Structures are given as structure tokens and as C-alpha cells.
Amino acid sequence: MKRVRTRRATRTARTPRRRRAVRAALAALASLVVVAAGLGGWVVWQHTYELREEPVAIRGGGSALDGVLALPARGNGPFPLVVFVHGDGPVDATHDTFYRPIWEAFARSGYASLSWNKPGVGGAPGDWLDQSMDDRAAEAADAIAWARQRPDVDGGRIGLWGASQAGWVLPKIAARDRGVRFVIAVSPAVNWHRQGRYNLLAELRRDGASDAEVATALERREQGLELLGRGASYEEYVRAVGDPGAMTAARWRFVSKNHTSDAGADLPALRATPVLLVLAGHDLNVDTADTESAYRRLLPGPALRVAHYPDATHGLVERAVEESPLRLTLTALFAPRALFADGFLADQQQFLTSVGSEGAER
8 A cells, every 4th residue: 555655645746746847848939939930921021012913924036925014012003124035954934933032123213024934834825945036035025025015114224134044135125126225134145165164164173073073074065066057967967966855856946046146246236225143253154254255345434234143153152152051041041132242133133223214314
């Protein structure tokens, strides 16, 4: 009996401790829930932008483009408009939300933004790999013509924003539509062949390739250019190089259409047009020195403005952020506006304000 009483007494003594432990665990869980809810609220707030997004169907040239028209948060317009021209790859209208901080900055300056899915992206008909740079320019010109019919768009104040591969498209659009009022060119390429060689060597250096590996890669590149020059088929390319790597049949078709692209032939169409040339200090894709030299030579005068971001990568993301997958993910999630190089958004706002002021004076 004594033993039984002892055990009961022990159980009785432990019960308050267990209850306290349970209460402590529940309190800790509640705190975690509160923290998680707070973080969730912060994320939602950070991804809530001061603008109005309207899904649009852009019709022109016999095709329909699924797009987004981002308008300033208040007012009925008509608003001046920035038309976005994508870089390489299967890009949707928001560029996986990457454009939204830029749209917000423009909206705060009173500008609307227009962007659309590339063909074959997000259920859109067609295949972007079937397009030439001329096709892309025609597509954008159709979108501009469509936008000019909208009462909330000021058809006399439409400009372009484009990145990377768009460097071959922007001047072609301006040559087609002399009403283009301004251009923001972000890390634009100039010559396809020079840009390709620069990109190859930059990535090989980054990866610590040996001299022998560099020589092999350059030899293979020259072999590919020779095949492109004589219009070889994809099958010929595979037989010649063996493992095609990332070069699919569709990509070979795309490169075959566009490998002779050189913006130097079209850039004079932008003379006297306000141009903001945006260049990154750690660009592995585009030789920014070559680009700046070409723009300054072909677009002389005060209409060209050049902005350098020494700590940025090709996408104008801070290098330290881009090189850390964890930091890149956390920044994109919790502070998307901080992804970009310091001053990148503000400088574009200032450029648009100055363009608007010049237009008002005229």
C-alpha cells in the first residue's frame, strides 16, 4: 500500500509540471503562429504594388497577345505609356513578377506600362523560337498601334523599355514607328557574334576553365558559326559537334534566323530620341564596353544618357544578392524592390520625369 501511495503521489506531483509543459508548448506554438502570420502579412504587403493591373488582349497583325496594362493607382488618364520588350527566353507578361517593381516606379511617375506573354508562353499561341528580331519589332509595333486606340493612353507619349536581346529589337521598332518618344535600354546587346564570344569567354573564366578547355570551346563555336553561315540543318550541326548540349532543334532554328543581328544598322533611327542606356558592372552576357562605344558613336549628342551600376549583374540585380541563392530567394520574397542595384528604379523615374518635362515644353 505504501508503494501504491507513493506512485499516486508521484503521478499527482508530475501532473502540474506536465500541464505547465503543455501550456509552454502551446504558448510557443502560438508565438510561432503569430510570427508566421506576421511574416505572411509582410510578404503580402511587400508584393502589393501601388498600381492597377488590367489583363488585356492585344489584337493586331492577325494575332492576339495576352498582356497586362499596369496603370497608375489613381486617375483616368490619358497616361503616357512604356512598352516593355523582353529579353531572351520564354518570358511572360510580368517576367515572373520581376517587372512589377519597375511598373510601380513608373506608375508613381504617372506612366502606364504595357507587357505581354511571348508566343507559346502562358497558353499564348505560337512559339517565340520561331520569331526573328524583325518579327518581334512588328509585334511591338502592333501593340503600340493597339495602345493608341485606348482612351486611357496618351498616344503621343509612348516609349520603349527593353533588356538584353531587346537591344536588337528597340531600334527596329523606332524605325517602324517614328512616334516613339523615348527608349530605356537595359544591358542591350549590339552584335550577335561579338556578344556570343564575349559571353562564352566570360562564363569560362567564371568557371575556372583551363586554357585547353577555352581553346576547345572556341573551336567548337567557330565550327557552329561556319555551319550557320552556310545554312546547315540541325542534323548537320549534331553530326559535326557530337553532343549538342543545350542547342535543341528549335533553338538552332531561332539562332539561324537571328545570328547576323547587329543593332548598329538600326540604332541611327534613335538619333534625337531621348535614350537611357543602363549598364551593369558585372555583366557576363553583354560586353558593356562594346555596347557603350557603339551607342556613343551612333547616337552622339545630349539625347543619350548613360547610367552605370558597378555592383550589378546582367539583370541589374546586386551581384552579392544574385550570387547567393539563399539571399536571392529571401530578397525576392521579403523585399522584391531591393533586388535591383541601388538607384536603378529611381534613375529611371528621373529619366521619365525629364522626358515628360521636355515634352511639355515642346
